[in-house]
Amino acid sequence: MLSILEANYRGEKYPIYISDNAIKQLEIHLRSLKNNYLIICDDVFKDKKKHPDEKFSKILKNSKVLYFKSGIKNKTSKYADKIIEFFYKNSISRDCEIISIGGGVVGDIVGFAASIYHRGLKLIHVPTSMTSMIDSSIGGKTGFNRNDVVNLCGTYFHPKSSFIDIRFLKTLNQRDLISGLAEIIKKAIIFDEELFDFLDKNKDDILKLTPKIIFETIVKSVKIKLLITTSDEKESNQRLLLNYGHTFGQALEGYFGINQKFLTHGEAVSLGIVAASKLVDQKYNLNTVKANKLLLKNFKLPTNFSDLKIKKKINVKNLIKNLNNDKKRTIHGMRFIISKKKGTGQIIYETDKNLIKKCFKSILS
Numbered sequence: 001m002l003s004i005l006e007a008n009y010r011g012e013k014y015p016i017y018i019s020d021n022a023i024k025q026l027e028i029h030l031r032s033l034k035n036n037y038l039i040i041c042d043d044v045f046k047d048k049k050k051h052p053d054e055k056f057s058k059i060l061k062n063s064k065v066l067y068f069k070s071g072i073k074n075k076t077s078k079y080a081d082k083i084i085e086f087f088y089k090n091s092i093s094r095d096c097e098i099i100s101i102g103g104g105v106v107g108d109i110v111g112f113a114a115s116i117y118h119r120g121l122k123l124i125h126v127p128t129s130m131t132s133m134i135d136s137s138i139g140g141k142t143g144f145n146r147n148d149v150v151n152l153c154g155t156y157f158h159p160k161s162s163f164i165d166i167r168f169l170k171t172l173n174q175r176d177l178i179s180g181l182a183e184i185i186k187k188a189i190i191f192d193e194e195l196f197d198f199l200d201k202n203k204d205d206i207l208k209l210t211p212k213i214i215f216e217t218i219v220k221s222v223k224i225k226l227l228i229t230t231s232d233e234k235e236s237n238q239r240l241l242l243n244y245g246h247t248f249g250q251a252l253e254g255y256f257g258i259n260q261k262f263l264t265h266g267e268a269v270s271l272g273i274v275a276a277s278k279l280v281d282q283k284y285n286l287n288t289v290k291a292n293k294l295l296l297k298n299f300k301l302p303t304n305f306s307d308l309k310i311k312k313k314i315n316v317k318n319l320i321k322n323l324n325n326d327k328k329r330t331i332h333g334m335r336f337i338i339s340k341k342k343g344t345g346q347i348i349y350e351t352d353k354n355l356i357k358k359c360f361k362s363i364l365s
Helices: 023-033 052-060 077-089 104-119 132-138 166-171 173-190 193-199 203-207 210-230 239-245 246-255 266-282 289-298 316-324 353-362
Strands: 002-009 012-019 039-042 065-068 095-103 122-127 144-145 147-152 160-167 333-338 347-351
Touching: 002 210, 012 023, 023 052, 023 122, 023 160, 039 052, 039 077, 039 104, 065 077, 065 104, 077 144, 095 104, 104 122, 104 132, 104 144, 122 132, 122 266, 132 166, 132 173, 132 210, 132 316, 147 193, 147 246, 160 166, 160 289, 166 210, 173 193, 173 203, 173 210, 173 239, 173 266, 173 289, 173 316, 193 203, 193 210, 193 289, 203 353, 210 239, 239 347, 246 266, 246 316, 246 333, 266 289, 266 333, 266 347, 316 353
Parallel strands: 012 160, 039 065, 039 095, 095 122, 122 160
Antiparallel strands: 002 012, 144 147, 333 347
């Protein structure tokens, strides 16, 4: 199985290889570089049992590698500095290529470091988590968290190419795999009714990582992300739709200090989708919550805070405060992405704090 998609941004074109053996294409590319590259790799791959094949083991063994301790708590400027120091100690030239191997945290922070060192180095993504394969590695966003705000600082910086090997998904624990699926469900709700129905029909095979179905799922999701981001690269209009579920969700993340032990990003997005569905239903007298909750539940994602088994009361006032600090806030009010009908999304601005409280309470009761 192999699909080569073209990311066609203004002034930037690059291939995205999606395969059950993309490591082969990566190996061929690295040989052509004649050692003029550095690898920053999630330290989970120090364990050879996590390697998809022997080729991957050889790549790491024969390369200069900085192992990065992933996890949302390390998505900070401190770790960006460590990566920059790695570049400096290896006296790299501007034509050196930087290979990022890992999930969304690794890809975002390596992308940020590569975007500012020597005013921009060539970057290659090898995403290894569900979230990074179908979302964060595509579209050129880089960044790190600060003051408990997700991606408060960052740049736009596209890779030279991406290699998505679906075998890496087998290295994930169940919680991380399921969390990544929230980003696919988000796209289905706000952009593609056919994908919504495909997910519903193939939920069992997706959760079992049946190769043919998971390959098709990832290709469909990547195509949607490319379609949206190539038409609105800097998030001035259509790309904002990809924030569906994120405004409510990131307020929850901030409440826990962006701590994935309590709440993963995908779980926050899932809860955010339910809250956003409540918002549209209350505001326009619709009934979107039922179908959206059912799809999320089918993929074992939380639809209520009680699903997380966390013994901690949530202060809604503090969640509202987090919204006020959100980077999506404008002078017109808090910006929300809503979906009145599956496969469609739109942007609204809401100032009614009582309505917003009701939405939060709908996932906290």
